[in-house]
Amino acid sequence: MKTILKILMLFCCAYSFAQTTVKGTVKDNNGQPLPGANIIVVGTTTGAISDFDGNFNLSVDQDPPFTIQVSSVGFQTVTQEVTTNPQTIDFIMKEGTELDEVVISASRTPERIFESPVTVERFGLKAIKNTASADFYDGLENLKGVDINTNSLTFKSINTRGFATFANTRFMQLVDGMDNSAPALNFPLGNLLGMTETDIQSVEILPGAASALYGANAFNGILFMRSKSPFDNDGISGYVKRGITSQEAAGNNDYTDLGIRMAHKFSDKFAAKVNFGYLKGTDWAANNITDKDMVGGTRANNLNYDGLNVYGDEVSTNINGVAQLLEGLGLAPPGSSTLVPSVDVSRTGYDEADLTNYNAESIKADWGLYFRPWGDDFEIQYVGKVGSGNTIYQGANRYNIKNFFLQQHKIEVRNDNFFLRGYVTEDKAGDSYDMVFTGININRAWKDDETWFGEYVASYIGATLGGANDAQAHFAGRQAADTGRFLPGTPQFQNAFNNSINDPDLTTGSKFQDNSKIYHADANYNFTHLWDAVELQVGGSYRRYELNSFGTIYTDTDGPIDYSEVGVYTQAQKNLEINENLQLKLTGSIRYDKSELFDGFFSPRLSAGLTVNENHNIRASFQTGFRNPTTQDLYIGLDVGRAILIGGASDNPARDIRNYSLSATGAALLGQSNIDFDGQGAYNNSFLASSVLAFAASGNPADLEIGNSGLVKPEQVTSYEVGYRGKVEGFVIDASAYFNQYQDFLANETVIAPFYGDVQLTQTIPGTATPLALAAIAEGDSQVYQTYTNSDADVNSYGAAIGVSTKIFNGFDISANYTYTKLDFDVLANPDFRTNFNTPEHKFKASFGNTSLFENFGFNVAWRWSDNYFWEASFGDGEVPAFHVLDAQINYRIPSLKSTFKLGATNLLQDEYFTAFGTGLVGSMYYASITINNL
Missing domain, CATH: 2.60.40.1120 (Carboxypeptidase-like, regulatory domain)
Known part of the structure; x- marks a missing residue:
């Protein structure tokens, strides 16, 4: 022994x-x-x-x-x-230089950005620490080719290469490999379920189509965020930012943003981390009272006023029709209807500020357990994420997203050569509500529409008979109809407000309900370590949607809607050394995707990169992309007041069944006072809305055009790109140009479906030559739909971008970039087709700074300018004026405290601006922060 x-x-x-x-x-x-x-x-x-x-x-x-x-x-x-x-x-x-940085997104394998086969934008640790923006997510806006549309203080939508609304379903956002789109919305809510600043390892943006490697939603671009591993970065780090937001409409308000990261490597086999982030502020208030139809700027000069950020005034009617009804019922003097003009009048609405407190808040946390059973690169991960918050979302209407909750859970097995992951994403709408319908239904809570318009017309007639002119009679009519109106701040208003936001029935309330899920699995294997001849990868993915809005968003009144998608891909890369000064890198990829609702699609990509003298790289690529229709494209069934949004899945229109009251003429023709009508009329018996307006103006049936939108199917894009990366006498240059051709472009079409009669005008009123459908349109026995469909119109886009950076005066970083983006589409030939391009033609950005101006002291200044552009979306269309923004920060490191102090300001020149028609103006932000031990 x-x-x-x-x-x-x-x-x-x-x-x-x-x-x-x-x-x-x-x-x-x-x-x-x-x-x-x-x-x-x-x-x-x-x-x-x-x-x-x-x-x-x-x-x-x-x-x-x-x-x-x-x-x-x-x-x-x-x-x-x-x-x-x-x-x-x-x-x-x-x-x-930037050329030495390593990226993963372009080829799903580490490579120098210099050698990437396609355009990649990278936002590394140095850029994150020195950004002049309030946080790293906002700092992405300074990258070339990148647009950030500001929906609210806590919700910003990232996009590249055009075609974007806040519901940006063409752009994907991945956090450690997980798509963090909200299942109900099918797009990410900014950084709500993203990352805390102290846990970020790198951010990459891949502009343009990338379906060959990333599938159906990788259509316009992808944002990749990678977090720090607790094996490589352990310890405690955190930050606190305090300051104010300043806006003319909302005043000066406190702003707080804090985060903490705790990671520990227990051994070479086990590590764990936890992150927590909290943000609270006051949102950018929206107070644009511009009339949506541009007839007049205020109620005073438009009887049918519909203010952009005024809600409840969407409800309107033709008062001559009301007068005829009153006269027919004996409630108005005989012949009095002739005194009432045939004009539309809208109800009095409420300002947006009356319907929200503009509380902006974000609470998020994530945690991870990491196990390396053999102490090498083989790793098993469990990651959980939760996020909740309050924000404003502008879609078909303006929504107060209140206590919205999103969570993800992932299990992943990986090493340097493969990964296999599965995750689930679930959302809950919380106390969210539609502000437009809140205004509408507060109005209806104190006086229903029929009563309001009846009182308006009765008072108009009385005033006219008393000698008043038209303007005076209209004033008297509105004054009488508004008697007893619930005023903001009164108990009656608050009670009606509370009842509305807690009622999911849009005829009486405005609550937004949802509890949808996405189940996703994907895998990739790189065979390079087994075979030196070529770098070969194979992979695949599976996704299942479970839509559950309880009938408030989707046509799921009878239970959740399920469907799935699957895809497989392969990629091969080969480096060829032509001579000691020339190297050629060839990449080929192809992917096959199949949704259970549609035929499958192949998405190939070919690229070549020629490296010359180790300082110059010329690249060219051909790639294709496709986009499966989103959950909303397929199964939405939402009444937004102006129209019913109806998805184009083959089984969806018939699911949207609603009961309508018929006019006296319609009731006489059909022998019934009400009718059940479903969304099939939008797709098989409808007129284009623009043609109905033309017919109303001319009275000529020849002006009517049949709508009959086609059922929705996948959209495709073919993209050609060339680029250059290199270093020339101390200047780093990255330039690219692209041309995109779209097929079966997914968009919306506005149509009007009559409740009776055919749009071919073959069915007539018995004993007359008058088509039934014309009678239905004239009597208001019809429904306006916004369909989700594909266009056979030619839609192309092209653009270019160049970025230049260098060091001057022995340590000062200076960079500038320019982006050109252009839509090639004949708007006049396609008046009912909306591309939602929503991108400025010209953008210019520049930055100047020094991380060590003197010992431990640095600064950075960033300036950007955007050309004017036209914004079109379902909420409203309008011009976005050109704007320029200056951000700046100074920072001081105290090594003994392992801390960095920063003072910063965004929109330092206080020129308020907006990036989308209908949102609040973006003001200024001033803040001080301390970051501790941020490795």
């Missing part, structure tokens, strides 16, 4: 002698400590991370000699041999 113990002690001693200690510091070429640098023993997974002061301490289970490698994003990698035990090594990292 003693002998065995001696032998064991001998082995322990031998093991202890095999421990080699390496310590030192990592600094940049300005002598500043470089935190977060990766130190790794070449050929192993043993490594360490430099701390806030650039220090590291590494214990290695082997004797010298061996080699360690130090790398950090934005710096050239350094290696050095360890020859003694212990050994102290101080590394000086020479700053590289």
Whole structure:
């Protein structure tokens, strides 16, 4: 026994002698400590991370000699041999350029951005720490080719290359591989379920079509956010930002944003982390009283006024028809209807500020457990995410998203060569409500529409008979009809408001209900380590939707709607060395996707990159993309007042059944006072809405055009792109140009379906030559629909972008970029077709800064300018004027406290602007922040 113990002690001693200690510091070429640098023993997974002061301490289970490698994003990698035990090594990292940064998104494998086969924009740790924006997500707006449309303080929509609304279903957002779109909406709510600033490893944006690798929704671009691994970055870090938002409409209001990250590496086999973020402020108030139909700016000069941010005034009617009805019922003097003009009059509405408190709030948390059973790169992960908050969303109407809740749970198995992941995303609408219907139904709570218009017309007639002129009679009519109106701030108003926002029936309330889910699984395997001839990857994905809005958004009154999609893909890459100065990288990809609702699609991509003298890379690519219709494209059935939004899935129109009251003429013709009518009329018996307006003006039936929108099917795009990346005498240049051709473009069409008669005008009123459908339109026995369909119109877009950056005056970073985007579409030939391009033709951005102006002090200034453009969306169409924005920040590092202090301001020049017609003006923000131990 003693002998065995001696032998064991001998082995322990031998093991202890095999421990080699390496310590030192990592600094940049300005002598500043470089935190977060990766130190790794070449050929192993043993490594360490430099701390806030650039220090590291590494214990290695082997004797010298061996080699360690130090790398950090934005710096050239350094290696050095360890020859003694212990050994102290101080590394000086020479700053590289953007071309040296590594990206993963373009090819699903790590590669220098210099060699990427397609355009990629990267926002690394250095850019995140030095952004002049209030947070990293806003800072993405300074990248070339990137648009951020500001819906509200806490909800911003990212897009590239045009065709965007706030419901941006053409752009995908992935967080650690998970699509964080809200299932009910089919698009992400900004960074609600995104990441806290201290946990970000990198952000990449892949503009344009990427269906060959990423599937159906990777149509216009993808945002990739990757978090820090607790194995590589452990410890506690956090930040606090305090300041104010300043807007003319809302005044000055407090702003708070804080986050904390806690990560711990328990051993080489197990690590965990937790993140928490909280933001609270006051949203940008929307108070645009512009008349939507542009007839007049205020109620005073338009009887049928419908203010952009005024709700309840969407309800209107022709008062001559009301007068005829009153006269027919004996409630008005005989012949009095001739005194009433045939004009539309709308009810008096409420300002948006009366229907929301503009509370902007975001609470999010995520946690992860990471297990490496063999202490190498094989890893098993469980990640959970939750997010809740209050924001404003502008879709078909303006919505107060209140206590909205979103959660994700992921299990992933991966190593350097493969991953297999599955996750579920679930949303709950919370206390969200439609502000337009809130205004409408507060009005109806104190006086129904028939009574209001009846009182209006009766008073108009009385005033006219008393000698009043038309304007005076209209004033008297509105004054009488508005008697008893619930005024904001009164108990009656508050009671009606509360009743409306808690009632999901849009005829009486405005509550937004939903509890939808997405189940997703995907996998990828890279065979490169098995086969040197070519880098080969294969992968696939599966997704199942479970829509459950309780009949408030979708046609799911009889239970949840389920459907699924599946896809498989492969990619091959090959590097060819033509000579010592020329290298050619070829990439080919193809993907097949199939939705259970549609035929399958192949999406190929081909690209070539030619590297010349290691400083110049020329790339060209051909790629295709497709977009399956979204959940709303397929199964929406939502009455937004102006129209019913009706999805184009083959089984959807028949599911939207509503009961309507018929006019006296309709009741006489059909022998009934009411009719059940479903959405099939929008797709098989309808007129184009624009043609009905033309017919109303001319009285000529020849002006009518049959609508009959086609049922929806997938949209396709073919994209051609060329680009250049290189370094020329200290200037880093990245330029690209593209041309996109769309087929079966997904969009909306507005049609009007008569309750009786055919749109071919073959059915007539018995004993007359008058078509039944014309009678239905004339009597108001019809329904306006906004259909989801495809257009056979030619839709093309093209554009170009160039970015240039360099260092001047020995350390000052300066960069500038320009983006050109153009829609090629004949609007006049397609008046009923809306592309929702919503993108300025010209954008220019520039930044100037220095991370070490003097010891521990840095600054950054960012300026951007946007050309004017026309915004079109279901809520409203209008011009977005050109605007320019200046953001700035100064920062000071205190190494002894492992902290960075920052003072910053956004929209420093206080020129308020908006990026979408109907939203509040974006004001200024002033803040101070402290970030502690952010590696």
